[in-house]
Amino acid sequence: MDPSDVRPDDDTARFFIWHEWLQANGPLTPENVFDYFTHSMFYDAQCNNAILRMQTRLSGTIIEDEEEELRRFKGVEFVVVDAQPPTYFIIQKRDRISPDEAKPLAAYYCVHNRIYQAPDLYSLLSNRILASLFTLQTSLDILRNHRPDYTPRTGFVWPIVGDPNPAAAGAAGADASKKKNQEAEETASSDSEQPSSASAVKRPGEGSKRMNMMLLMNAMHTTAMNSVITPPETAAGSAAVADSVTAETPSTAPTPAPLPLDGIGRAPSMQVESSKTSVKKKRKRSSVAPPPSG
Secondary structure, X not given: OOHHHHOOOOOOXXXXXXXXXXXXXXXXXXXXHHHHHOOOOOOOOOOXXXXXXXXXXXXXXXXXXXXXXXXXXXXXXXXXXXXXXXOEEEEEEEXXXXXXXXXXXXXXXXXXXXXXXXXXXXXXXXXHHHHHHHXXXXXXXHHHHOOOOEEOOOEEOOOOOOOOOHHHHHHHHHHHHHHHHHHHHHHHHHHHOOOHHHHHOOOOOHHHHHHHHHHHHHHHHHHHHHXXXXXXXXXXXXXXXXXXXXXXXXXXXXXXXXXXXXXXXXXXXXXXXXXXXXHHHHHHHHHOOOOOOO
């Protein structure tokens, strides 16, 4: 297949404008826009339009409907297919096969007195794909230059960086803290606006605290009772001893008066006992017979 059949000459990067012709003939209209187009580089001088105009010029006839006259020819022709004077016109280039069949070859649009060639589908897709591939290749080159070192344990691991804009992060944190402070102030103000009877309402956790205190008191009371109770086998003996002690030493007996002390702080009974012990010692020494002399 000939590449020219798939993609004709690409002139999408160029445009045509002729200020002198516009000044001489005035603004563009559906009647004179094709005459303006014939002076551009997009016009083919061997088209059916040029042949038809040459024939009418030599014969001196006036063409009333040029598009209807072009049906008699075969080959390349140009037709104005859309017109929105004075700023927008579309001219189509097509190949006339029969009076009722024509194949479009290219399209041209005139916007603000400038004529452009409209890109075909092939040019449009190839351009977009080429731009996408170029962008991907550039991105991969940048990543390849900044690729981290390879380690057998983790492989290629990219470092995780924090917020690239610390100022924005700080501002967001300040806004969050400010909002939190405002919510706390609103909560405090709503609590202060409640009536004084709200103080009598049980606080959260007060019931559980009271229950814990009651359980603690019950445990202490049970421990005290268990420490007082004695074994069954010693209960009778301890009761009898307690009764005898109570009978011998009644609680109503008077307390004896203290004894007088002597000059060195001893009681009279202590003095009598000390004198008796000294007499016994003297008597014991006197009863021993003296040893024989010589």
